[in-house]
Amino acid sequence: MNHSLPPRRLSVAPMLDWTDRHFRYMARQISRHTWLYTEMINAGAIIYGDPARFLLKDECENPVALQLGGSEPHALAEAAKKATAWDYDEINLNCGCPSPRVQKGAFGACLMNEVDLVADCLNAMQEAAPECAVTVKHRIGVDKQSDYQIVADFVGTLCEKTACRTFIVHARNAWLDGLSPKENREIPPLKYDYVYRLKQEFSDLEIIINGGIKTNEEIAEHLNHVDGVMIGRECYHNPMIMREWDQLFYGDNQASIEYETLVARLQNYTAAQLSAGRGTILRHMARHYLGLMHGLKGARQWRRMLSDAELLKSNRPELIAEAWAEVAKANRFE
DSSP, X not given: OOSOOOOTTEEEOOOTTTSSHHHHHHHHHHOSSXXXXXXXXXXXXXXXXXXXXXXXXXXXXXXXXXXXXXXXXXXXHHHHHHHGGGTOSEEEEXXXXXXXXXXXXXXXXXXXXXXXXXXXXXXXXXXXXXXXXEEEEEOSEETTOOOHHHHHHHHHHHHHHSSOOEEEEESSEEOOSXXXXXXXXXXXXXXXXXXXXXXXXXXXXXXXXXXXXXXXXHHHHHTTTSSEEEEOHHHHHSGGGGGGHHHHHHOOOSOOOOHHHHHHHHHHHHHHHHHHOTTOOHHHHHGGGTTTTTTSTTHHHHHHHHTOHHHHTTOOTHHHHHHHHHHHHHHTOO
């Protein structure tokens, strides 16, 4: 990787169906330094499908990480090797997604019970992509495991057996039986102190905390204890939370992007994507913009216009400017 990379102080979590390349382009316009992550992509999809469909990204996205799902070292290595051609800065292994227990082709949090297999996966990925940072995202335990030592042993073993030095920790257990993935993001209790203890015990490792974090005040507090904070749903539903991150957390005093500038860039981006083909339609992009006006007068009208099937089907990029005009009028931004 040729970029001068900022620290992973802030990052946007990998979120299935949400953090695709269109969302990531928008996020990068709002924050220059925040790390972005792809949705989880199954290693087999990259190997046996069309790699461009899954790996295509805009050159402005870096720093950006690819998250892979899988549990077969050779398959993860092959996917990681293919990804190197697309200029990702990091390849992350998903050991946190609460997928149901399956034997072959398992991925996600169930791998926390097979730490030696995880080590084999990370080593295979690193060998296949030597220029890339290889990292892991995991929970603090599985099912009813409640002891801190569970996650400490997981991290300690991987630290011994692999070159992985960045651990992104969702501060909840994954309950593999009886809870949906959505419930798994909300019901298991948050134990931030376990993640803080990991940083104390493994001070040389980069420890990033994730789970239920919603405000800049909360981010600042967590950064007193760990190296980085990863935000998920709040970034999607209220993307402009990222607008102050460069100044607050990276010491970059460049002015934050104005709404009007952002809207113009998104209109230009959608026009370019529509003309590029690849089956992209306006709805694929506009669905990620619905939360942009969160907290402003006219936000409801913005959401209504950019989710209206009749308005969207004409694939006119100008719809974004028209929706913005309603917000600007409501807030007297004109």
